[in-house]
Amino acid sequence: MNSNAKLELTKEEMTAYGYKVVDAIVEHFDTQHTKKPVAFASREEMDSLFLEQAPEQPSDAKQVLDFVLQEVMSKSAIVSHPKSYSFVPGPSNYVSAMADTLATGFNIFSGGWAASPAAAELEIITIGWLLKIFGFPKKKGGGIFTSGGSMANLTAIVTARRIKCGDDFSKAVIYLSDQAHSSNIKAIRVLGFRKEQIQIIPTDGDFKVSLNKLKNCIAKDRLRGMQPFCYVATAGTTNTGTVDPLTEISKICKQEDIWFHIDAAYGGAAILAKNGKQLLKGIDKADSLTVDPHKWFYQPYEMGCLLVRDHKWLKNTFTEKPEYLRDVEGNESEINFYDHGIQLTRRFRALKFYMSVKTFGLSAFRKAITYNIQLAEKVETILRKSKKWEIISPATLAVINFRYNPIGNTWNELQLDAMNQYISSQVINSREALLVTTLLNGHVVLRMCLINPRTTLDDVKETLALCEEFATQKAAL
Ligand SMILES: Cc1ncc(COP(=O)(O)O)c(C=O)c1O
Structure with missing residues (x-):
């Protein structure tokens, strides 16, 4: 490719490029729930993939795009994933993503x-x-x-x-x-x-x-x-x-x-x-x-x-x-x-x-937000009924804090902290769900922020079952 001092693509190239980008975004929205929400990689791994001097010479546009779609997009947490519970997730929506594309496209x-x-x-x-x-x-x-x-x-x-x-x-x-x-x-x-x-x-x-x-x-x-x-x-x-x-x-x-x-x-x-x-x-x-x-x-x-x-x-x-x-x-x-x-x-x-x-319509937003609040309340009910979990802070505005603390155990607070930290680390390592801890009154708790309208009760139940599996493993050590 020759140097292109106007930084332009031909109309046909722009069209093909744009369709590829949109196809990738659509595919992401359509299949994100089948992927794993957690991404981790070391600096060395990332350097080995991306580190280079600013290239003086051009590359084929399609190849650069393919590389980015393949290597960059796949190495970020999917914050809109139904099992992305931590921090404050970013559920997003496709229409707004396209609106942003328009705003940027027209600069x-x-x-x-x-x-x-x-x-x-x-x-x-x-x-x-x-x-x-x-x-x-x-x-x-x-x-x-x-x-x-x-x-x-x-x-x-x-x-x-x-x-x-x-x-x-x-x-x-x-x-x-x-x-x-x-x-x-x-x-x-x-x-x-x-x-x-x-x-x-x-x-x-x-x-x-x-x-x-x-x-x-x-x-x-x-x-x-x-x-x-x-x-x-x-x-x-x-x-x-x-x-x-x-x-x-x-x-x-x-x-x-x-x-x-x-x-x-x-x-x-x-x-x-x-x-x-x-x-x-x-x-x-x-x-x-x-x-x-x-x-x-x-x-x-x-x-x-x-x-x-x-x-x-x-x-x-x-x-x-x-x-x-x-x-x-x-x-x-x-x-x-x-x-x-x-x-x-x-x-x-x-x-x-x-x-x-x-x-x-605002009504869709109202329904989605109501759903989120009710989902957190249902999760609270499930946890309260279980003999394994303890609610530390009840479902409020779709956030709930809880910890693994089975009835009859003899663990002290330090051991409980270690257990709940372990559960979170193992869940993250499995990449199946983004579920990290926070500290409440100085103690380790698991926290879910359920503001994603695509998260189902089954998603949460699966994650809790996974947590219980890891807890059982740790208890047996
Ligand atoms: C209560 C509250 N205030 C402020 C912020 C910061 O917002 P941002 O991350 O958009 O800068 C957050 C982010 O989670 C938040 O929960």
Whole structure:
């Protein structure tokens, strides 16, 4: 092949190439459940497959694609696999995957109105859908799509600090519980807060923040001349799915003039299910809210979202007016999303949300989320009936924590920890299911996050049976 200084393929080549890519994606969606969800490989193995200098000479396009399909795609965990239970899975959906392909194919710049009014409009519309879903003020409220929950939390905390403290945040203090997601601490570190400006509030036995400890801490901080400015609540903790007491916290925040941020990155979507909505009562009281469409709204990566009660807060925090953007400013209603967040150049994230909700209808999302919550409850029932398993934290927003602890055994806590760690390692080694542990109150537990609508009760039963097999093996050692 000759060097191709325009980086182009012929129309026929592009067509063949594209069909091959789509065929591979369709095949993946169609057959993923027959594959193993876990991928592991050592750095040496990966180096031996991929390591090379940037090639000066071209290669055949089809050969490169074949190599990638064969070697790269097969060596990643399948986070949309029905037996992918760990972390927060990414169930995704085909329509949104294709929407992302379109957005990338057309390389749509989703930063400003002038460049792509339709992209900006679809972001306004879909953010509007989410504002309504979460009971935020529809007219005054606003928001922005981000790469994920981490960026949404960072955007929220920057905004809170700007609105509550202005330029002088030397005495500002931020509060969050010991169950808050690590991305919040990361955001706080990015923002340069000192140690004495960060208060981690202990949770009670239910993993909810202790309101008394929060109130005491705020009072003490005021006494030492600090400025409490933001509380980060969690609606759906990553560990246990627990929802902080949102209504009570909103009252404290109001009394204390503290910004109320809720990180509902994974759990927020449960508002579309009846019992989820009950659990999330008070979510509409937040000043800002993180929800992650790339988790339980079934969107492919990357898609997070920050909603705010007043869109002007974002504008007042992020607007910069460099001379090279003076010709594209537009008017008030024509939003330039680069003025509402950190990124200037942004991909067109709204498209996948728009196309998938239009295609399937919100009712499909409601059913899928309801199914997920009920599935976790059924798993809890099965585990409770069994003589081998112990529930450590009940099914909440489709997350359940449990451990192998057969009735009548004489193992101490250390032995139980070792047993459950062993079960998880063996399951991972078998590659049959992605089931890792977490620590609750310092002890090893198995955790399932059942937000994939393609996971069946039989999938879970098979995984539990596999766990029991490994446990029996270990017990016999
Ligand atoms: C509660 C919560 N907040 C924030 C995040 C971070 O989101 P992301 O991984 O999309 O950056 C997660 C991820 O699991 C989460 O569960």
